[in-house]
Amino acid sequence: MNRSTSTALVVDDDEAIRQMLIAVLTKAGYVVTTARDGMEAVAAFSTQRPDIVLMDIRMPNMTGLQALAEIRRIDRAATVILMTAYAEVGTAVQAIKDGAFDYIIKPFDIEEVMLLIGRSLQMRTMRDDIAALQRELSASYRMDRILTNSPKMLSLLQMVAKVARSNATVLVTGESGTGKEMIASAIHYNSTRSNGPFVKINCAAVPEGLLESEFFGHEKGAFSGAVSRRSGRFEQADGGTLFLDEIGDISASLQVKLLRVLSEREFERVGGDKLIPADVRIVVATNRNLEEMVRQNLFRQDLYFRLNVVTLRTVPLRERPEDVRLLSSHFLQRFASENHIDVDGFDQNAVECLMRYSWPGNVRELSNAVERAVVMSTGGLVFAEDLPENIRCGLEEGSDLTVTTEPDDRDKALRDLISDYEARVIAEALTRNGGNRVKTARQLGISRRSLLYKLQEYELT
Numbered sequence: 001m002n003r004s005t006s007t008a009l010v011v012d013d014d015e016a017i018r019q020m021l022i023a024v025l026t027k028a029g030y031v032v033t034t035a036r037d038g039m040e041a042v043a044a045f046s047t048q049r050p051d052i053v054l055m056d057i058r059m060p061n062m063t064g065l066q067a068l069a070e071i072r073r074i075d076r077a078a079t080v081i082l083m084t085a086y087a088e089v090g091t092a093v094q095a096i097k098d099g100a101f102d103y104i105i106k107p108f109d110i111e112e113v114m115l116l117i118g119r120s121l122q123m124r125t126m127r128d129d130i131a132a133l134q135r136e137l138s139a140s141y142r143m144d145r146i147l148t149n150s151p152k153m154l155s156l157l158q159m160v161a162k163v164a165r166s167n168a169t170v171l172v173t174g175e176s177g178t179g180k181e182m183i184a185s186a187i188h189y190n191s192t193r194s195n196g197p198f199v200k201i202n203c204a205a206v207p208e209g210l211l212e213s214e215f216f217g218h219e220k221g222a223f224s225g226a227v228s229r230r231s232g233r234f235e236q237a238d239g240g241t242l243f244l245d246e247i248g249d250i251s252a253s254l255q256v257k258l259l260r261v262l263s264e265r266e267f268e269r270v271g272g273d274k275l276i277p278a279d280v281r282i283v284v285a286t287n288r289n290l291e292e293m294v295r296q297n298l299f300r301q302d303l304y305f306r307l308n309v310v311t312l313r314t315v316p317l318r319e320r321p322e323d324v325r326l327l328s329s330h331f332l333q334r335f336a337s338e339n340h341i342d343v344d345g346f347d348q349n350a351v352e353c354l355m356r357y358s359w360p361g362n363v364r365e366l367s368n369a370v371e372r373a374v375v376m377s378t379g380g381l382v383f384a385e386d387l388p389e390n391i392r393c394g395l396e397e398g399s400d401l402t403v404t405t406e407p408d409d410r411d412k413a414l415r416d417l418i419s420d421y422e423a424r425v426i427a428e429a430l431t432r433n434g435g436n437r438v439k440t441a442r443q444l445g446i447s448r449r450s451l452l453y454k455l456q457e458y459e460l461t
Ligand SMILES: Nc1ncnc2c1ncn2[C@@H]1O[C@H](COP(=O)(O)OP(=O)(O)OP(=O)(O)O)[C@@H](O)[C@H]1O
Pocket: 145, 146, 147, 148, 174, 175, 176, 177, 178, 179, 180, 181, 182, 183, 245, 287, 327, 363, 364, 367
């Protein structure tokens, strides 16, 4: 903060102190206004919003403490320094608990006052910077960062917006790489907890024996290796959202403990006996079928019910071909700029490959494929040859579209083999889309007219 433009409000019923502070602060470059009691102070604060308030505690009409409460009601981030006689230090300490920045004891040393004011303004600048950073961060998780042209995804995002407003526990299900974590962060950053922390833990990535301490923290000496007290993710997420990814992977005993926190809203650190309140909104995700796990007694039914207050299902990429085009262009631009490669777009064959492939790894796989293609390209257009081989051929692992040459195929010309393959791909896509030619053409990345032509050519009508 630029000190020359900082504003200060001096509040004291003692005229001499007011004059003295006006003189010193003005000399130091502050713009100073004054008030004679708490009531005037609150009125001045609400119209002028000074950067700092220097206020006596004992004043007529409204005391400094009452005024502090009123000022904090107007702006919780107000910076207030209280002035007090030695006998009132106990009250001043209480005032700090109530949100005052600090206090000074009268009679005070003017240098000490200036130092304190400087420090408080520094803190204020830091706090503003952090808030701006948090806003930026939350903006980067805003829903408009989730790119989609798919009606299914748009209705999912509408649900996300509704759910975000509540405090309900949310279960996000869906295949790997479909954006479950993105949905969880969108819930957090669009909720009333968005200024609190968004803490995540991948339950499958932490060894089973350590997961309980990762969740709840531990006391010093709770187990060998617990050399000091450590807070867990529940504590770190206090006032915010805790995202438990791969929840289907937690042990039976941890399921019991999680159920307890969800119902009682408090927990103990491992090796501790103090109950710690859990002011945390829980979002969990899994790509496993929890219902089936419940049937097989692998997941507690009561926990499943607790987690399943609202379920959001992400949409696999193969069910939203419109997003393949949108996301591949987005990733192309992103990776081109990150790698300083001058790329204009995809060549038509590359687009066809991208549209034809069924993306078992979903958006993550698409992002990796485009990154590779951009890196492999020599600039200009990205060609099919730049894509990973399986995508170039429209194959995913285990695909029944594998091209095998039958004994009588061996004599066929390459052109005929390619035609046979193309006919199979088109027939498959047509079946997948229930015979809808518009959808099939869009998915294959070819025009409707060329689809009709190929249908005739291959007698697929
Ligand atoms: N609609 C989208 N728009 C932009 N980027 C997306 C979209 N969906 C997913 N992504 C990106 O794809 C990647 C995978 O998404 P995310 O990690 O959220 O998936 P996930 O379902 O949680 O995966 P996993 O189950 O493997 O943990 C991330 O880099 C994410 O930013």
